[in-house]
Amino acid sequence: MNLASLWCLDPSVIYLNHGSFGACPSAVLEAQASLRMEMEREPVDFLVTVLPSRLDGAREALAAFLGAAPEDLVFMPNATAGVNAVLRSLILGPGDELLLTNHTYAACRKTVDHVASRTGARVVVAQLPFPCRDDEEIVSSVIECVSPRTRLALLDHVTSPTALVLPIARLVNELLTRGVDTLVDGAHAAGMGDGGYSMRGYPLLPAFYMLCLLGVAARVFTLEPRLAVAGIVILATGWPLYRLGHRLFGGAPGP
Ligand SMILES: Cc1ncc(COP(=O)(O)O)c(C=O)c1O
Numbered sequence: 001m002n003l004a005s006l007w008c009l010d011p012s013v014i015y016l017n018h019g020s021f022g023a024c025p026s027a028v029l030e031a032q033a034s035l036r037m038e039m040e041r042e043p044v045d046f047l048v049t050v051l052p053s054r055l056d057g058a059r060e061a062l063a064a065f066l067g068a069a070p071e072d073l074v075f076m077p078n079a080t081a082g083v084n085a086v087l088r089s090l091i092l093g094p095g096d097e098l099l100l101t102n103h104t105y106a107a108c109r110k111t112v113d114h115v116a117s118r119t120g121a122r123v124v125v126a127q128l129p130f131p132c133r134d135d136e137e138i139v140s141s142v143i144e145c146v147s148p149r150t151r152l153a154l155l156d157h158v159t160s161p162t163a164l165v166l167p168i169a170r171l172v173n174e175l176l177t178r179g180v181d182t183l184v185d186g187a188h189a190a191g192m193g194d195g196g197y198s199m200r201g202y203p204l205l206p207a208f209y210m211l212c213l214l215g216v217a218a219r220v221f222t223l224e225p226r227l228a229v230a231g232i233v234i235l236a237t238g239w240p241l242y243r244l245g246h247r248l249f250g251g252a253p254g255p
Helices: 026-041 043-066 079-087 106-119 135-143 168-177 220-226
Strands: 073-076 097-101 122-126 150-156 181-185 207-210 215-218
Touching (some): 026 043, 079 106, 079 150, 106 150
Parallel strands (some): 150 181, 181 207
């Protein structure tokens, strides 16, 4: 089967950059257009009555795919919004440290810098070896940057500039034993590998996924005591929505 024919991509172009600006398969675009038409026919009924149960259904299907509990998943506009939701909700003070790596995605690095500049927190950048010989090198380069003031580590599961797959489960556990929460930027990670991507066994893992333009924030709730406003990006009509799983979905969806 010619998989490329499932996309609307120009056949004269060999399109490889599904990371930065991924295209959607035609079937996804058609489903999206039909949903939009359904909404436009009766916006109030769609947004108030139909949408919540559709979101619940989508969350259940996605949870089964990711190996997560549906109530741990929240839809976000994209991975960057999810990372912003957590970072900009952290309660930080001068001298607190935010740990990331020199391979962190640029937009997320900018968010860390912004949050640090507003709170007086310090940004600590672990230098990942590249090329690297084994997981050990990666783990020790991150762990040696942990201090008693480290409040959160932001780690990419798959690094954008270098395509390294970090040993994320091990890193999350190692950091947790040192009392450090990890925010995993999981863009690209869902669906990779033979066994898919399972969230089971991750003790404390806010994560974000990107599946043909799908953004999901997961398990942010475990961090809630340390967040000021539980990760709201846009506070709008939909707030407050008390049902678990809707709490980051503060605004009415755009067209
Ligand atoms: C590691 C990583 N994080 C975040 C993003 C941003 O994704 P989005 O544009 O969906 O926010 C990318 C995009 O390439 C990425 O590679």
